[in-house]
Amino acid sequence: xxxxxxxxxxxxxxxxxxxLAQRSNSRLMVIDRESGEISHKHFHDVIDxxxxxxxxxxxxxxxxxxxxxxxxxxxxxxxxxxxxxxHDDKTWETLVKPGKKARIGARISFGEGKLVGEVVDIxxxxxxxxxxxxxxxxEEVLDELGQMPLPPYITHKLEDKERxxxxxxxxxxxxxxxxxxxxxxxxxxxxxxxxGIEIARVTLHVGLGTFRPxxxxxxxxxxxxxxxxxxxxxxxxxxxxxxKNGGKVISVGTTSTRTLETAAAGDGTIKPCSGWxxxxxxxxxxxxxxxxxxxxxxxxxxxxxxxxxALYDREKILEAYKIAVEEKYRFFSFGDAMIxx
Numbered sequence: 327x328x329x330x331x332x333x334x335x336x337x338x339x340x341x342x343x344x345x346l347a348q349r350s351n352s353r354l355m356v357i358d359r360e361s362g363e364i365s366h367k368h369f370h371d372v373i374d375x376x377x378x379x380x381x382x383x384x385x386x387x388x389x390x391x392x393x394x395x396x397x398x399x400x401x402x403x404x405x406x407x408x409x410x411x412x413h414d415d416k417t418w419e420t421l422v423k424p425g426k427k428a429r430i431g432a433r434i435s436f437g438e439g440k441l442v443g444e445v446v447d448i449x450x451x452x453x454x455x456x457x458x459x460x461x462x463x464x465e466e467v468l469d470e471l472g473q474m475p476l477p478p479y480i481t482h483k484l485e486d487k488e489r490x491x492x493x494x495x496x497x498x499x500x501x502x503x504x505x506x507x508x509x510x511x512x513x514x515x516x517x518x519x520x521x522g523i524e525i526a527r528v529t530l531h532v533g534l535g536t537f538r539p540x541x542x543x544x545x546x547x548x549x550x551x552x553x554x555x556x557x558x559x560x561x562x563x564x565x566x567x568x569x570k571n572g573g574k575v576i577s578v579g580t581t582s583t584r585t586l587e588t589a590a591a592g593d594g595t596i597k598p599c600s601g602w603x604x605x606x607x608x609x610x611x612x613x614x615x616x617x618x619x620x621x622x623x624x625x626x627x628x629x630x631x632x633x634x635x636a637l638y639d640r641e642k643i644l645e646a647y648k649i650a651v652e653e654k655y656r657f658f659s660f661g662d663a664m665i666x667x
Contacts, residue, residue, distance in 0.1 A: 327544070327545050327546065327608065327609065327610075328543050328544060328545065329540055329542070329543050329544075329545055329627050330543075330627070331545075331640065332545075332626065332627045332628070332631050332632055332635065332640070332644075333626045333627050334626050334644055334647045334648065334651075335626075335651070336626060336651060336657060337651065340651060340654060340655065340656060340657050340661075341479050341480075341656075341657050341658055341661070342480075342656035342657060342658060342659070342660035342661040342662075343480055343481060343482040343660065344482055344484075344660060345489040345490075345508065345660045346660075348511075349369075349493075349508060349509050349510065349511050350368070350369045350370040350509055350510065350511050350513075350514050351368060351369065351370070352368070352369045352509050352656070352661070352662045352663060353366065353367070353368060353369070353655055353656070353662040353663070354366075354367045354368055354369045354371060354372055354662065354663050354664065354665060355367075355646065355649075355650060355655065355662070355663070355664040355665075356375065356664070356665055356667065357638065357642075357646055357664060357665070357666045357667065358667050359638055359666060359667060360667075362642070364646060364649060366653065369509040369514075369662075369663055370514055372509075372514075372620065372663075372665060373514065373517055373518055373521060375665055375667060376518060376521065376523045376576060377523070377573070377574070378521060378522030378523060379522065379523075379524075379568065379571055379572070379573035380523050380524070380568065380573045380574045380575070380576060381523070381524040381525070381526055381564060381565055381568040381573060381574070381575050381576065382518060382523055382524070382525050382526070382576050382578060383525075383526045383527075383528060383561075383565065383575060383576065383577050383578060383582045383586060383616075384492070384494055384507055384510075384525060384526070384527055384528070384578045384582060385492075385504040385507060385527075385528055385529060385530050385532075385578065385579060385581045385582045385585065386492070386494050386495060386496040386497060386527045386528070386529055387495065387496075387497055387498075387499060387500040387504060387529050387530060387531050387532060387581070388491060388495035388496060388497055388498040388499070388500065389474060389475070389490055389491055389495070389498075389500045389501070389502065389503050389532075390409065390465075390468060390472065390498050390499065390500065390501070391468055391469060391471075391472030391473055391474055391475075391487070392408055392409040392410075392468075392472060392474075392475045392501045393406065393407075393408055393472060393473040393474065393475045394406070394407040394408075394409070394436050394441070394443075394468075394471060394472055394473075395407075395436070395473070396434045396435055396436035396437075396441075396443070397434065397435055398427060398432060398433070398434055398435075399433040399434065399435050399442075400432075400433070401427075403427055405422060405423070405424075405427060405428065405434050406422070406423045407420050407421070407422050407434065407436075407443065407454075407456065408420060408421040408422075408423075408475055408501065408534070409468075409472075409501060410453065410501055410533050410534055411533060411554075412499070413455065415464070416457050416458050416459070416464070417446070417455060417456070417457045417458075418455070418456055418458070419449060419453050419454075419455055420453060420454050420455070420456050421453055421454075421534060422445075422453075422454045422456075425452050425454070428445050428454050429445065430445050430446065430447065430448065431444070431445060432444070432445045433445075434456070436471050437467075437470065437471040440460065440461075440467060440470070440471060441458060441459075441460045441467050441468075441471055442458065442459050442460070443456040443457065443458045443459075444456065444457050444459075450551075465498070474487050474490050475501050475502060476490065476659075477502070477658070477659055479625075479658060480658075480659065480660065489508075490503050490508075490659075491503065492504065492507035492508055492510065493510060493511060493512050493515070494507070494510070494515070494527070496527075496529075497529045497531075497556070499529075499531035499554065500531045500532040500533075501531075501532060501533055501534055502532045502533075502534065502659075503532070503659065504530070504532060504578070504579045504581045504582070505579065505622050505658075505659045505660075506578050506579030506580070506582075506620050506621045506622050506663060507578050507579055508659075508660070509663050510578075524564050524567075524568055524573075526560075526561040526564045526565050527558075527560075527561055528555065528556065528557045528561055528582055528585045528586065529555060529556040529557075529585075530553055530554070530555040530556075530581045530582070530584065530585045530603070531553055531554045531555075532553060532581055533551055533552075533553045534551070538551070539627070539628070540627055540628070540629060545608060545632065546608075548606065548629070549604065549606070550604040550605065550606045550629065551604065552602040552603060552604040553581075553584075553602065553603060553604075554600070554601070554602055555584075555585045555588065555589075555600060555601065555602075555603055556599075556600040557585065557586075557589050557596060557597075557598055557599055557600070558598055559598040561596070561598075562589075562596040562597055562598045565586075565595075565596045565615070566595050566596060569594055569595065569615070574617040574618055575594075575615055575616055575617045575618070576617065576618040576619070576620060576665075577616045577618070577619050577620070578620045579620065579621055579622075580619075580621060580624075580630050580633050580634070583607070583616050583619060583633065583637075584603060584605050584607065584633070585603070586615040586616055587605060587607060587611075587613065587614060587615060587616060588603040588605045589615075590614040590615035591614070592614060593614075594614045594615045595615075596615060606629065606632075607632070607633040607636050608629075608632040608633070608635070608636055609632065609635050609636045609640050610636065611636040613636075613637065616637070618665065618666060618667055619634065619637055619665070619666045620663060620664075620665045621634055621663065621664060621665075621666070622657075622658065622659065622661055622662070622663055622664075623647065623650055623655060623656075623657045623658065623661055623662065623663075623664065624658070625658065631643070634666070637666055638666055646664070650662075650664075
């Protein structure tokens with residue numbers, strides 16, 4: 327299976343640059359796998375496709391303001407640092423631009439010295455390990471100095487940081503939002519609960535590995551970066567009870583899906599657990615836990631599009647994307663959504 331098998335043509339004007347004023351007013355493409363029928367709704371209609379006894383699984387990670395703009399202490403050269411993975415209290419794996427200026431021993435100052443980082447190692451794919459020094463609490467310093475790490479295809483300034491967070495974001499640690507969840511409002515979640523649908527919370531801290539381009543022609547040679555996940559006893563019990571009673575598990579986003587499929591036993595049951603996952607889901611994969619998927623429209627040739635194609639059928643997914651382009655759906659992080667039934 328080759329990379330070009332997951333290519334589609336997308337006009338640049340369909341890449342959403344701003345979130346809608348009302349989260350749940352985004353459009354929703356509904357794909358029925360049994361009939362092959364495609365219909366067009368709005369996201370608040372998603373409740374019509376969830377049944378009492380089903381379980382909606384959401385990723386409650388919270389995006390940190392992981393983008394830091396600083397200067398090299400010795401030359402004053404501009405440096406951009408993106409926090410990817412925390413190694414200990416003061417040390418992070420980071421993506422640095424320009425990397426050639428961040429040799430081991432280089433010191434970078436942020437906020438006129440409120441935060442100082444020293445490059446202590448160079449690791450996978452040129453990522454830098456940086457040890458930070460600061461006064462006070464790191465999260466508070468980061469909140470003051472950091473910016474939201476919006477994807478490079480979003481060029482507009484985000485006026486409200488919370489619009490790149492889900493309304494249920496809780497556990498801080500992501501370098502990117504689990505974007506399928508951005509469509510939910512608290513009112514919609516309350517209505518879903520009132521209808522008798524369970525909601526289970528899992529956590530996966532989204533790293534940039536999810537979004538990094540696949541650089542090999544044979545996709546089987548691609549290796550995913552590992553990301554930290556957690557499933558507690560309450561979530562595991564809820565999911566298992568729903569499965570036992572014949573309900574459907576509806577995963578919100580590719581991150582929730584990867585979390586569930588990492589943790590699931592062969593019979594689809596889940597045990598409370600935490601750890602690192604580098605699971606790569608592509609066509610031919612047999613899903614153990616996830617029955618249905620709510621997701622955004624993903625980049626051409628991305629691992630996210632490969633995952634969606636594994637749940638349904640690659641050619642039919644690409645045909646659905648073609649229809650989405652014709653219908654002028656909004657694509658990517660701040661774009662519209664689909665539900666695969």
